[in-house]
Amino acid sequence: MALKASELKVGDTYSECLVEDLSRTQIVMYAGASGDYNPVHTDQLFTEKVAGYPSVFAHGMLTMGMTGRMVTNYVGDGRLTKYGVRFTSQVWPGDTLNSTATVEEISDGIVSLKVETTNQDGAMVLSGYATAKVD
Amino acid sequence: MSIDKFPVEASHIMMFARSVADDNQIYYDEDYAKGTEVGSIIAPPTFPQASAQFDPDYFLRPKIGEDWFGSGKEPTSVKRESSGGGGGGGGGLHAEQHFEYHRHLKPGDVLTGTTKPGKTWEKEGKRSGKLVFSETVTEYRDQNGELVITATGVGVRTERPVDQ
Numbered sequence A: 001m002a003l004k005a006s007e008l009k010v011g012d013t014y015s016e017c018l019v020e021d022l023s024r025t026q027i028v029m030y031a032g033a034s035g036d037y038n039p040v041h042t043d044q045l046f047t048e049k050v051a052g053y054p055s056v057f058a059h060g061m062l063t064m065g066m067t068g069r070m071v072t073n074y075v076g077d078g079r080l081t082k083y084g085v086r087f088t089s090q091v092w093p094g095d096t097l098n099s100t101a102t103v104e105e106i107s108d109g110i111v112s113l114k115v116e117t118t119n120q121d122g123a124m125v126l127s128g129y130a131t132a133k134v135d
Numbered sequence B: 001m002s003i004d005k006f007p008v009e010a011s012h013i014m015m016f017a018r019s020v021a022d023d024n025q026i027y028y029d030e031d032y033a034k035g036t037e038v039g040s041i042i043a044p045p046t047f048p049q050a051s052a053q054f055d056p057d058y059f060l061r062p063k064i065g066e067d068w069f070g071s072g073k074e075p076t077s078v079k080r081e082s083s084g085g086g087g088g089g090g091g092g093l094h095a096e097q098h099f100e101y102h103r104h105l106k107p108g109d110v111l112t113g114t115t116k117p118g119k120t121w122e123k124e125g126k127r128s129g130k131l132v133f134s135e136t137v138t139e140y141r142d143q144n145g146e147l148v149i150t151a152t153g154v155g156v157r158t159e160r161p162v163d164q
Helices: A024-034 A044-051 A060-075 B010-019 B030-034 B047-054
Strands: A013-019 A080-087 A097-107 A110-118 A124-133 B002-007 B093-101 B110-125 B129-141 B147-158
Touching (some): A013 A060, A024 B010, A024 B047, A060 A080, A060 A110, A060 B093, A080 A110, A097 A124, B002 B047, B010 B047, B047 B110, B047 B129, B110 B147
Antiparallel strands (some): A013 A097, A080 A124, A097 A110, A110 A124, B002 B110, B093 B147
16 A cells, blocks of 8 residues: 555645544543643643643644554555654644645655644644655 | 663554554554555554653653642642743643654564753744753664664743743
């Protein structure tokens, strides 16, 4: 299911909806699996009263993880060589996220992708890159 | 921070994949995985982050017998040095994360992780005051001493919570 260099061109895109109406439970699942129990992600009382945010918010790494699903669905399993992101805005319960990979370069059997994830208002929440081996 | 022993286990991979809403069979179905190019279950790309489970000193995990800074009856059980700082309440916010895959992780791997501090820099933010960024680089090696993943994280401490 890997990509073929001969069938790729610069500017090709692949998109997925990562999540609709992000649930607090999904965030709790991520806390449990990753081991990051920072209360700003699951503890509304702490987050409002101590941290000073209106609500709990998702781990950046949850957004990176869900975005990674889009990337691996595109490039195939076991093909990634690099994947890196910047978290540009917080992601909140109730958000709907869409993610797009855009081909920037194909050379020496490696495709370079620009990766961007936006919320329902069109605001970018994650911006990054990935490289993967292609056939 | 260093991690002496991070055993990569199939059930942990399955739970981690669920937590990022990824139902790809390669993360839980060994029979399926055998018939694929990779030939076994592998871990999702961001799975190395779950090494926190195996860091004995990880400060974002409640420890038995110690106060936890999240809420119980009160919003927090721990007196923090100053209010308003941190902007994330528990160690700032995650600004960037980068992974380099020398190979993909699979059940049965036993990793060690060694973390070194990287660059630090400052920036004036419009929405949160002064930002202090700091980088850490973690090298994960497998049971044979081979470098398998290089992970670079960037954390940021904000002067105040990010304006919404």
